[in-house]
Amino acid sequence: MLMTLYGYERDEKPELFTEMFRQRRIIFHDQKNWDVKVNEDNLEIDEFDRDDSVYLCVLGNNGELYGSVRLLNTLSEHMAVSVFNKMFPDIVIRSPTIWEITRFVVFNDQVIQPNGISRTACELILGICQFSLEHGVTQVTSIYEASLHRVWRRCGVNKIILGHNHSTRPSIYFGLQDIHPALENNIRSMTGLTKEMEVDVKAA
């Protein structure tokens, strides 16, 4: 089940936030060895985890967290213009209707969809599309490892690659995705996720 989580709910839903930040620490710090901050509670939280940050979470039947992704409005401080600025100095995107996707995490999901991609990843990608259609988002940007490009494509998302950075292993891409109503059907048919699953849009 997909759930939208708002940064300002951190005090109301401490367990879910803690689990999300714990999974991020395991994936990005422990496994990928990224240069990320880990706090005294052993959680990966940075300056972009703010009140106005938005998270999409995939939850199991018992409320266990399978994966998450963070969305930041590009008019606010976001990663492309700060942390990744050295990697992509010539790409600056700022618009109230363009959001940036970061911290894409799939945690220990065993279910694989017909397209060969984990169900959680498929749900997160569908969720990004639904979130965008719900909130008038015209494009989403993301900076991701080359291997993730295949995941996007197999889920029916053909990102425009605005830039490559090959100074790192693996290579890093800067991608842009147009949002339009037809994209949702495309993702659904590629991932085999049926119409019954909807984003649980909670206003508060």
Added chain:
Amino acid sequence: MCAAKMNSVIASPSLVHSTSPATVSSPMETISITKLLDLESNLSEKTLEEFIVSIKSHYDLKNIFYICPSLPGCTITNPYTLGTYTEEWISHYRDNNYVNLDPVINIGARSLLPIDWAKLPRKSPKVQKFFGEATEFGVGRQGLTIPVRGPTNGLWALFCLTADNNQQEWQARHYELVRDMVHVAHFVQQRAFEMNIKDDGIDINTITRRERSKH
């Protein structure tokens, strides 16, 4: 973000000429760039209000209302406002201190996401009564609030719009409407900023015209 960037955003084709079939047709099919440039060179509360009214009719809306609690001299209970809500509703809202109850204010202050009023929590009887009264005062059947931040730190506002569409009509135009209104909201915010904040720094002790008239 700077003014130039905001300007380029507002001149995007999606706003200037909406060709989408989902957009309700209106007598005026386009909002020309000339009109936007005129507004920028001849900016006043009157011309900005005229712009808001023209957007309202172009998009077949019931009301548009811009609320900025963070301009110099303004507070959440005494915000800078511009738009088409009736005086009756504005006074009723103020007299009942609805700013403390209105769920839009609480969420809009902390989030950047457009808020569809239909999705707001309405379990509390007080909130139900509030929305019931809004309907009685003719605020509009559907509502949307767009939180706006910037262009300087600490400046925020809410851009509200309503329509009398039924649920089906509202859903059909929802995506295009939200997308365009997010740009309009930022455009209005930028103009309000230019009118009310001079570049030579902000004196927090300055009192507003409204405050002066009280003495």
